[in-house]
Amino acid sequence: MLPADSNAPGGAPGADDPHPIAQLGITGAELESSLTRRVDWQQLVGALPHLVWVARPDGYHEYFNQQWFDYTGLTLAESLGDGWNPPFHPDERPLARRLWDEATLTGEPYEIEYRLRRHDGVYRWMLGRAVPLRDESGTLLKWFGTCTDIEELKVALDDAAELRHELERRATRDSLTGLANRELLFEQMEHKLSQRRRTGMAVVYMDLDWFKEINDRLGHSAGDRLLAFIGERLRDTVRQGDIAARIGGDEFVVVGEAQDHEEAERFAQRVVEGVRGRLSVSGESVEVAASVGVTYVDAADTRSADTVLAHADARMYEEKRRR
Structure with missing residues (x-):
């Protein structure tokens, strides 16, 4: 299970009860397990060499790891919902929007290569992927997505394509x-x-x-x-x-x-x-x-x-x- 929003509005049930956990029907072991899962999740996404994000079934982005904030320079408030799209290069924004809409409509995995603006204004090529997470009945619960920096790979591929073109040109010219x-x-x-x-x-x-x-x-x-x-x-x-x-x-x-x-x-x-x-x-x-x-x-x-x-x-x- 993905971590709950620790900043969710509203007071906790049983806030005035001296034993609020008992009011929630949660045992001490269950609470410890839940906290452990949350710590494990935060450690996992913090250790990944990717920008990580989570979205609701309807496509609304509700979670980003620290790498996202460090790279884009955006705040959580700026990133939530559709805030992920503005940092994309203007040439790729419409395609990214369309592919994401198609993915959330069909439930099929999402994948795109695009340029993402860094906090200093520099664009770098990214590979964006998202997979649907479902329960045992097949109901879509969340989208789990990553952005992987592929700038060096794109540069290497472009260099290889130029070299291949030059070799082909030399072979015929x-x-x-x-x-x-x-x-x-x-x-x-x-x-x-x-x-x-x-x-x-x-x-x-x-x-x-x-x-x-x-x-x-x-x-x-x-x-x-x-x-x-x-x-x-x-x-x-x-x-x-x-x-x-x-x-x-x-x-x-x-x-x-x-x-x-x-x-x-x-x-x-x-x-x-x-x-x-x-x-x-x-x-x-x-x-x-x-x-x-x-x-x-x-x-x-x-x-x-x-x-x-x-x-x-x-x-x-x-x-x-x-x-």
């Missing part, structure tokens, strides 16, 4: 330019090839002109900055749904929708114009230019991504030899 890498390019091309219905596709294979000379003259760091800059220009040039990838060295591939060969050629020209221009690298003005080969893939074409790329690559080298 070129580390220097942030563009798709070869693996992601093939995956997305195969998907686009399988999803074509009424429109075709332009595949542009691009190789930077004079990159080796720039790299040899200005150094590899300057060459890396040039490649990163090309990545930025390509991201600004492509349309939503297009694919831009660096597949190695100074070679890039851009894929986009096209209705016919002419539109594919215009698409390739836009890519070239997007990267063309002068760039300051290591204090020197560098002229950026590129050679491209473009392949148009119509809706009925059954070639694989590897074959299409090989065709575009061959056309790019044809153009480079003509220069």
Whole structure:
């Protein structure tokens, strides 16, 4: 049995009787047992590393342990009833209220993760749980609830999620330019090839002109900055749904929708114009230019991504030899 409220209003029965215990029909052994249970309860909830609370069957919060008051800075009067909700982060208050209402209506256990305001104004993540306590007949007597600090766990999980995202990004993205890498390019091309219905596709294979000379003259760091800059220009040039990838060295591939060969050629020209221009690298003005080969893939074409790329690559080298 949970402890009775020691501050309940009203006088005790038999207050004027020299033997009030006898008037209540309580033996000395029963009184000692009741007091022992109350002491045991207070010791238990005081030793738990949780904020502990007790609510009536209708959801009215009527008890909090000292850890609750120490953490929130609230008084008992401020916490009773629905006073537990205001310290919740504003983003989680409506959900906490709704879940608690559902729990008290259905008698099902309550569980939620939320941020709880500390006495100094800092919010920390908590895991809130409550279970219904019932008698032998199944009647709900009380709700016993706890708030467990999970801030460090949430931070660790967030860090792990960021690390996983970064590893996934590195597995599919070129580390220097942030563009798709070869693996992601093939995956997305195969998907686009399988999803074509009424429109075709332009595949542009691009190789930077004079990159080796720039790299040899200005150094590899300057060459890396040039490649990163090309990545930025390509991201600004492509349309939503297009694919831009660096597949190695100074070679890039851009894929986009096209209705016919002419539109594919215009698409390739836009890519070239997007990267063309002068760039300051290591204090020197560098002229950026590129050679491209473009392949148009119509809706009925059954070639694989590897074959299409090989065709575009061959056309790019044809153009480079003509220069």
